[in-house]
Amino acid sequence: MAQDIRELFKKNQREVLERMPKDHEARFLEKLNKAMPKQEVNKPMFSWLQIAASLVVLLGLTFGAFNFFQAPIQQVDSSSTSQVVTTKTLGDISPDLKKVEDYYLANINLELSKVKLTPENKELFDGYVKRLEELNNEYKNLSVELTNNGPSESTVNALINNLKLRLNLLYRLKEQLKDLNTADAQQNML
Numbered sequence: 001m002a003q004d005i006r007e008l009f010k011k012n013q014r015e016v017l018e019r020m021p022k023d024h025e026a027r028f029l030e031k032l033n034k035a036m037p038k039q040e041v042n043k044p045m046f047s048w049l050q051i052a053a054s055l056v057v058l059l060g061l062t063f064g065a066f067n068f069f070q071a072p073i074q075q076v077d078s079s080s081t082s083q084v085v086t087t088k089t090l091g092d093i094s095p096d097l098k099k100v101e102d103y104y105l106a107n108i109n110l111e112l113s114k115v116k117l118t119p120e121n122k123e124l125f126d127g128y129v130k131r132l133e134e135l136n137n138e139y140k141n142l143s144v145e146l147t148n149n150g151p152s153e154s155t156v157n158a159l160i161n162n163l164k165l166r167l168n169l170l171y172r173l174k175e176q177l178k179d180l181n182t183a184d185a186q187q188n189m190l
Helices: 005-019 024-035 048-069 095-114 122-149 153-189
Strands: 074-076 084-086
Touching (some): 122 153
């Protein structure tokens, strides 16, 4: 009863080979192709979606290159109008400071866009805008100082504090406008 397993595999392999007729595979593939012929799909070389995606990538790269190679902000020095001074910003010192500067400037612009100017609050708004312009001029002077003297801790802190102060002024303006509107609303109810 004990049989050598190697002999069984050799015998079984011969039987499988003997059962399959010659060119069996070629005939099978021919029958398969007749039953299910290849369908050629005539797709356009580029679909509209691929073209649109390519344009988006191209525009993104163009915008990135433009921002990367954009020259620093140029400012005219108040002492001499014929001389152009290139000033540095916080972003020129480090990427982290650029994030801080962008955060504050974005919030300042956002808060300014939220303010609704009416004849009742125009005087209050003008006073705050005047103070914001003074702070903006001071920021420009600090940027010139940063350019001329190089980055120092006091100059960087002064620039950041200037941005904080401008944002806080806008928050105070919003609060005062809110209080003014509630006072007007209460007066109208009486």
